[in-house]
Amino acid sequence: MKEGAMPKQLYQLSKSRYMKGRQCHKSLWLYTYKPELLEVSEAAEQAFTQGHEVGELARDIFPKGVLIPFGGFSYDQQVQQTQAALATAKVIYEAAFTHNGIFVKADILRKVRGGWEMYEVKGSSKLKDHYLDDAAVQYYVINGSGLTLTKAYVVHLNTSYCRNGALDHNELFTRQNVTVEVLERQADVKKEIARQKRMLKGKEPDISIGPWCSKPYNCDFDGHCWNKIPEDSVFDLAGKGVDAFDLYRQGIEKLKDIPQDLLKGKQLQQSQAALCKKTIVNKKKLREFLDSLSYPLYFLDFETFEASIPKYDGLRPFQDVPFQYSLHWQKRAGGKLYHSEYLAQPNLDPRKGIVQRLLEDIPDGACVLAYWKSFESNRLKELADHFPKKKKRLHSIIDNMKDLIDPFQARHLYSWKQKGSHSIKAVLPAFVNGMSYDELKIGNGLAAMEAYHQMCYLYDKPRELAQVRKNLLEYCKQDTLAMVKLLEVIVKKAAPPKKCK
Missing domain, CATH: 3.90.320 (Lambda Exonuclease; Chain A)
Known part of the structure; x- marks a missing residue:
């Protein structure tokens, strides 16, 4: 029972x-x-x-x-x-x-x-x-x-x-x-x-929301306890500084109601952008970022799984293992867009296939762009350690990698629609109309990881397996296409104003 x-x-x-x-x-x-x-x-x-x-x-x-x-x-x-x-x-x-x-x-x-x-x-x-x-x-x-x-x-x-x-x-x-x-x-x-x-023995306790809603575990009753929190609330406030729960206990619930003299740094910047519904653009810093890139330019994204119990030799508990990548690239700025992808077969160690295909797709010395590159570069380092004969080539990719998150994280380009987040899931719809992850069957990395585990259970059911593979390929491709579109936004925003004739 x-x-x-x-x-x-x-x-x-x-x-x-x-x-x-x-x-x-x-x-x-x-x-x-x-x-x-x-x-x-x-x-x-x-x-x-x-x-x-x-x-x-x-x-x-x-x-x-x-x-x-x-x-x-x-x-x-x-x-x-x-x-x-x-x-x-x-x-x-x-x-x-x-x-x-x-x-x-x-x-x-x-x-x-x-x-x-x-x-x-x-x-x-x-x-x-x-x-x-x-x-x-x-x-x-x-x-x-x-x-x-x-x-x-x-x-x-x-x-x-x-x-x-x-x-x-x-x-x-x-x-x-x-x-x-x-x-x-x-x-x-x-x-x-x-x-x-x-x-x-009594009635429902009168306990307000607080840090205990997520520590040490996320509560399963968030939908009940948080249902009266308004849109654009103090809990959208990102960065260090004023604590959102302190504001809430003072009766301040909406972002627009926060006294501006309480805020500083990125929190003040976020609040002011939200109040005016504006976009912050630092053209000089955006141009410096663009100048750091070179062509051909490759946009890389990995999807990984982790297992508490290592499945294959050379793995540690909870180690992220890449099983898929998407790669868009351009030979010159604004040029034709190409795409390549790889998705490993289930229940096989994916690392050898990933390395072999990736080194075929990315030429030596090419500039590689990732979003939050530390994740991709760490996976490449782990692959290099496991395949020492490929170490030089893999480290060459790492050495030539740039991070697309940098201008957004530093807020050289920031929209009030991001609500303080510089996640690609928040940045993309803020700057690219009609493009988001909402319509995809798989919408985030956690769901992609779960989809990979589903593949391993569906190895003998080809129709269901094919659908999961299709969903994974669409999601990962969206990540690198999103990077392409965001770089186009940066190019446009960094351009000097047109001179009047």
């Missing part, structure tokens, strides 16, 4: 609900009583799937354990199965416990002299503070249920590990002893549980 189907009077709290309540009591109340308002993002779904995969793989650190299943069993049944396993098992996966009306499942329990060790597995690259709160509530429940815990660990991925052959689970994972920190949090856990229980 799923958690949401359990009688509320029996288990209003579980580990996940407790953690939701630690972040915001209102979120926990809504999750309990108004689950229909829940909006789970694509990113959250991907993180859940990735975390589940990591959790299963981490069991191989202590193999041959007993698994306590979740699906199809009530909380009480899972607790009963756990109690039976404790009598004979050395290692237990997903052991279930209740105490003080709270239900938890421990990722791994390992029997040792004097008791049991608890291991909480996280699909991240480092220990984070809220993981300690997570481990602390589990310790509280398990210890309170009568089981003796001798140590508590948080297990996370080791990004220094580079795969070479079969996965080495002991090298892939890092185990950090957090027993001291967990014990220090026990009194706070007990108090927080009491606060959450009292809160759940």
Whole structure:
């Protein structure tokens, strides 16, 4: 039986609900009583799937354990199965416990002299503070249920590990002893549980929006709590300076209502541009940028996937792996536009094909333009490290790379329509009429990554696979075509004014 189907009077709290309540009591109340308002993002779904995969793989650190299943069993049944396993098992996966009306499942329990060790597995690259709160509530429940815990660990991925052959689970994972920190949090856990229980007996808490809406996780109830925030609000304010939540607490909601003497730098620039609905143009700086380019000029964009568990040799956890690129180019300024592209086949290491085709498409010494070039250049460096025979050519591309984001990030060219953002998704529609990502089946890099993973599942379904490939090619091509169009805008804006005859 799923958690949401359990009688509320029996288990209003579980580990996940407790953690939701630690972040915001209102979120926990809504999750309990108004689950229909829940909006789970694509990113959250991907993180859940990735975390589940990591959790299963981490069991191989202590193999041959007993698994306590979740699906199809009530909380009480899972607790009963756990109690039976404790009598004979050395290692237990997903052991279930209740105490003080709270239900938890421990990722791994390992029997040792004097008791049991608890291991909480996280699909991240480092220990984070809220993981300690997570481990602390589990310790509280398990210890309170009568089981003796001798140590508590948080297990996370080791990004220094580079795969070479079969996965080495002991090298892939890092185990950090957090027993001291967990014990220090026990009194706070007990108090927080009491606060959450009292809160759940009342009406929806009157809690306004704040930094807790996205820290440590993005809340699933943004649509409910943020629905009254107006267009062009203080939360569009970008850059360092005045804090948007401070303004909001003072009753200032709209960007136009911010007192100008509170702002400076880019925030003041953004506010003034929005008030006057104007475009900022620094012709001199734009011409300097144009002078830094040479022809033939190549516009390059990579699409990448990342996996918490490295799929191929030479990869580390969470390493971005290019599986696709789009390349537009011109032999001379304003000349004919050419295009080339590459999209790897699913379930094969894409790096060799990417390097081979890219070096065929980009001549040695050519000027290459990217948008936020550090991303593309870092991928090229990683490819060069993996293919040392191609290192010289790949580094030549890096050395001749320019960044199209520079004039927009520095606001040598800025439109009030960008709302403070210099993302290409914001800049493109601000300057190029009728061109955006809204009509594409794939509209951002996260969706492209998910599409690649879909390709890997659809390898034996050619019709569905062909459609996903088509969508990916359209999206990546849009990125480099967008760069072409934005460079044309820069050329036009940098041109000196026409002289009267």
